[in-house]
Amino acid sequence: MNRLRAAVIGCGAIAHEHLGYLGSSARVELAAVCDASKATASFMRERFRARAWFTDAAALLQEVRPDVVHVLTPPQTHASLVRMCLEAGAHVICEKPMTGTAAETETLLSYARQHGKVLVESRNLLFNDVAIAIDRLVKDGSIGSVREVDVLLSLNLTAGPFGDLNLSGPGAQLPAGAAHDFLPHLAYLFLHFASVRVDVDQVIGFLENRSGNARVGYDHLDALIEAGEVRGRLRIASDIAPPAFRLVVRGTERSAESDFYNPFLRVEGGANIGKRAPLEQIGSGWKLTRAGFRNFFDKVRQHGTYHGMPRMLDAIYAALQAGEQPPISEADIIATARLVDRIAGLSKAI
Amino acid sequence: MRLLVTGASGFLGREVVRAAAAAGHDVHALVRPTANVEPLGWPAGVTVVRGDLRQIGEWATQLADIEAVAHLAAAPSGDLPTQFAGTVVATENLLAHLPMQSLRRFVHVSSFSVYDYGAVGFGGTLTEDTPIEPAPEKRDAYTITKIEQERLVVGACQTAGTEFVVIRPGAIVGAGKDWGFGRVIKLGRFDLVFSPGAKFPLTYVANCADAIVKALDASVPPGSLFNIVDDELPTYGGFHRLGRRLGGAAPALYLPWLGVSLLAGSVWVVNRLLFKGRAKLPEFLDRRRQRVRWQPMSYSNRAAKDVLGWRPTVPLREAVERIVGAPPETVSLDADRPRVAASATLAKRGK
Numbered sequence A: 001m002n003r004l005r006a007a008v009i010g011c012g013a014i015a016h017e018h019l020g021y022l023g024s025s026a027r028v029e030l031a032a033v034c035d036a037s038k039a040t041a042s043f044m045r046e047r048f049r050a051r052a053w054f055t056d057a058a059a060l061l062q063e064v065r066p067d068v069v070h071v072l073t074p075p076q077t078h079a080s081l082v083r084m085c086l087e088a089g090a091h092v093i094c095e096k097p098m099t100g101t102a103a104e105t106e107t108l109l110s111y112a113r114q115h116g117k118v119l120v121e122s123r124n125l126l127f128n129d130v131a132i133a134i135d136r137l138v139k140d141g142s143i144g145s146v147r148e149v150d151v152l153l154s155l156n157l158t159a160g161p162f163g164d165l166n167l168s169g170p171g172a173q174l175p176a177g178a179a180h181d182f183l184p185h186l187a188y189l190f191l192h193f194a195s196v197r198v199d200v201d202q203v204i205g206f207l208e209n210r211s212g213n214a215r216v217g218y219d220h221l222d223a224l225i226e227a228g229e230v231r232g233r234l235r236i237a238s239d240i241a242p243p244a245f246r247l248v249v250r251g252t253e254r255s256a257e258s259d260f261y262n263p264f265l266r267v268e269g270g271a272n273i274g275k276r277a278p279l280e281q282i283g284s285g286w287k288l289t290r291a292g293f294r295n296f297f298d299k300v301r302q303h304g305t306y307h308g309m310p311r312m313l314d315a316i317y318a319a320l321q322a323g324e325q326p327p328i329s330e331a332d333i334i335a336t337a338r339l340v341d342r343i344a345g346l347s348k349a350i
Numbered sequence B: 001m002r003l004l005v006t007g008a009s010g011f012l013g014r015e016v017v018r019a020a021a022a023a024g025h026d027v028h029a030l031v032r033p034t035a036n037v038e039p040l041g042w043p044a045g046v047t048v049v050r051g052d053l054r055q056i057g058e059w060a061t062q063l064a065d066i067e068a069v070a071h072l073a074a075a076p077s078g079d080l081p082t083q084f085a086g087t088v089v090a091t092e093n094l095l096a097h098l099p100m101q102s103l104r105r106f107v108h109v110s111s112f113s114v115y116d117y118g119a120v121g122f123g124g125t126l127t128e129d130t131p132i133e134p135a136p137e138k139r140d141a142y143t144i145t146k147i148e149q150e151r152l153v154v155g156a157c158q159t160a161g162t163e164f165v166v167i168r169p170g171a172i173v174g175a176g177k178d179w180g181f182g183r184v185i186k187l188g189r190f191d192l193v194f195s196p197g198a199k200f201p202l203t204y205v206a207n208c209a210d211a212i213v214k215a216l217d218a219s220v221p222p223g224s225l226f227n228i229v230d231d232e233l234p235t236y237g238g239f240h241r242l243g244r245r246l247g248g249a250a251p252a253l254y255l256p257w258l259g260v261s262l263l264a265g266s267v268w269v270v271n272r273l274l275f276k277g278r279a280k281l282p283e284f285l286d287r288r289r290q291r292v293r294w295q296p297m298s299y300s301n302r303a304a305k306d307v308l309g310w311r312p313t314v315p316l317r318e319a320v321e322r323i324v325g326a327p328p329e330t331v332s333l334d335a336d337r338p339r340v341a342a343s344a345t346l347a348k349r350g351k
Helices: A013-022 A038-048 A057-064 A075-087 A102-114 A129-139 A177-193 A273-300 A305-322 A330-344 B013-022 B058-062 B080-097 B141-160 B205-217 B236-245 B257-275 B287-294 B302-308 B316-324
Strands: A004-009 A028-034 A052-054 A068-071 A091-094 A119-121 A146-154 A202-208 A220-227 A230-237 A244-251 A255-259 A266-268 B002-006 B026-031 B047-050 B068-071 B105-109 B164-169 B171-173 B183-187 B190-194 B202-204 B224-228 B252-255 B345-347
Touching: A004 A013, A004 A057, A004 A305, A013 A028, A013 A038, A013 A068, A013 A305, A013 B080, A028 A038, A028 A057, A038 A052, A038 B080, A038 B141, A052 A057, A057 A075, A068 A075, A075 A091, A075 A102, A091 A305, A102 A119, A102 A330, A119 A330, A129 A177, A129 A244, A129 A255, A129 A305, A146 A177, A177 A220, A177 A230, A177 A244, A177 A330, A202 A330, A220 A330, A266 A273, B002 B013, B013 B026, B013 B205, B047 B058, B058 B080, B068 B080, B068 B205, B080 B141, B105 B141, B105 B205, B141 B164, B164 B205, B171 B205, B190 B236, B190 B287, B202 B205, B202 B316, B205 B224, B205 B302, B224 B302, B236 B252, B236 B316, B252 B257, B257 B287
Parallel strands: A004 A028, A004 A068, A028 A052, A068 A091, A091 A119, A146 A230, B002 B026, B002 B068, B026 B047, B068 B105, B105 B164, B164 B224, B171 B202, B190 B252
Antiparallel strands: A146 A244, A202 A220, A220 A230, A244 A255, A255 A266, B183 B190, B252 B345
16 A cells, blocks of 8 residues: 655654654655754654655645645644645544634635545544543443543643743734643544534633733633533642642543543442442552552553554555544534634633 | 853853953853843843843843854753753754854863763763764763754854864762762762772862863864863762762762672663663663763863863862862872772761
């Protein structure tokens, strides 16, 4: 099967995760990388053995004519670059959030359809071990009917580049500021495990700036969501420890809990919970111990939070090679963007 | 000369500003917007320029009259993208906005980290002729980015015909940066000290700053390169004992270089067998990085002394007194007497 010629536009931190796959996959020929910084572009070309480097995206598209382009620049630049890539005849894999609003995302997806090309927004966490494990429990009926999906991201958003007061301008040029950069993760996790493919019924809560850091925009979210029989609570907290990315899926039969930063899998519940509860806790303790050892080795061998990225990209490339629909559908992307819109709408003026 | 000092509020930069102002330069100190420069006590003549080199801003319009540069800005910590942005992209932005054609000299502050310590070997001498690390990706982000940064500066200066000097300091010590007096990690109440008989290639921060200021106007061949270490280099064991005697360090457990090498060799085998060599190891367990810190070898500062005319004016005893804030003349300097048994040894001196 012919290898697809790929190019990357934007060589920041997330590009290292994409290029790790692109530089080693048998499905891909890494044709070019592009960054506004010449030093960055040439360094990344050498590091990941790309054939060429560019500082101008238009020149890359014209000279290289890639089959697939990864758009990994800051979100406010995505729309114009995605259009440019589609017009150049390339499929596009775009980092999340694809745009600042669902309307813009829908317009881009429609534009891709008109050009007969695939446009996919990244949702790498769904390809992580823990998400796959919980997905299996949902699909095999162990959880029963899902009733609640909670996601908590506790991460100090002011500590990274989003809140770096040495830099000018907003940390993220998005309606919900720095929080917006993470909202697609929370939204697609909820929608996926709640099996919701359209709009949710209700979103209430608040999105605030609690740190006082003007550059970060919004850094605190507490949202309650209702979608049919499923409820959910999506939270971002910048002021609690430890850093965690917790996912809890509760169903009519069992509940499953895990964490994307330090993965474990705790499954509780059963028909005879009263008598079995202590034994189940002992079992959970043993599983937690095993998870601790596994996490230690995972950290040593650099199997980190982004380990789902190469799986996601491989699944997308496999679909493109086979001429099939990618594993992330247009409907999924739109539903995510619409939920993000509604959460961003909870913001209070800063 | 109208001198721009980048990274001016950093550990070394603040001393360079002071030394350059004392040498009569018209110093323009580039500091980050949030830096608090008041406690630094710079002379009134120092012009503070605020800006972050990672991002083009107002600072870029204030460089037209600059005649010389001492470039110290770098991001020494964080992951590779963070260090790359703060070291390489920052340097790229600076070079793009300097009047390169009219600059009289560009002094770039690099690091010993760029060297290939494997090429020096056990007991060898690290000099300016030592080759650059050929596989920086197998070391760490700091090595990668400092090599890229140096390459960028040299390339830009050569293209523009700008005179440049590269300064590569060893471990810079000073108040607030004592390198744990050679401690690798803490083990309970003890400090684990590797390779106690190996030289610690230190330079006291004020001495290093003097070398950088000397490099601004010394008569040197184009593209000169100078290693900076002080004249009196203690051993790791001796440095730790000094710190201990002054209350700055805990009792020591020593592991000689042979033990350090065996430890790394064992870990290397485990890494190969269990992790296919992909394990990310801490510095003290990683063979390549161990060599950089603890391999017994010598260091030469002859070129800096002969060509720049530099002399480290703060002797080791005084430097250590300043580091720990001890009153002068209270320290007995016996830095070079490591007591090492065949295996780990508890240093009982000073108890």
